[in-house]
Amino acid sequence: MPFDPQSWFAELPSRVTPDPSLIAAIQVRLLGDAPGEWWLKADRGEASTGPGLMPSADITVEAGSEDFLDLVEGRLEPLAAILGGKVKLSGNLALAQKLPSLFSRKT
Helix, strand or coil: CCCCHHHHHHHHHHHECCCCCCEEEEEEEEECCCCEEEEEEEECCEEEEEECCCCCCCEEEEEEHHHHHHHHCCCCCHHHHHHCCCEEEEECHHHHCCHHHHCCECC
């Protein structure tokens, strides 16, 4: 089944447990088979998402749609994805290092 970003982002807040210490506004730019712009906001343990642009994003993530899905689902190691050019990050890179905790699945 192809990646459906609209459904994935809509379901994200109920599928993950954000880090209670993480406050971040993230812009996601998807390329490839399922292109689009999405935003994600993490605020002290709460997460919200939506389509479109977030002008005050702390971090911008740009990736092919399938690479992004592999990254957040844990099938692609973050450092390898960045060094291999599959994912581009800009903005607060120190804050970006905390993002893997955002995508940890609820137990």
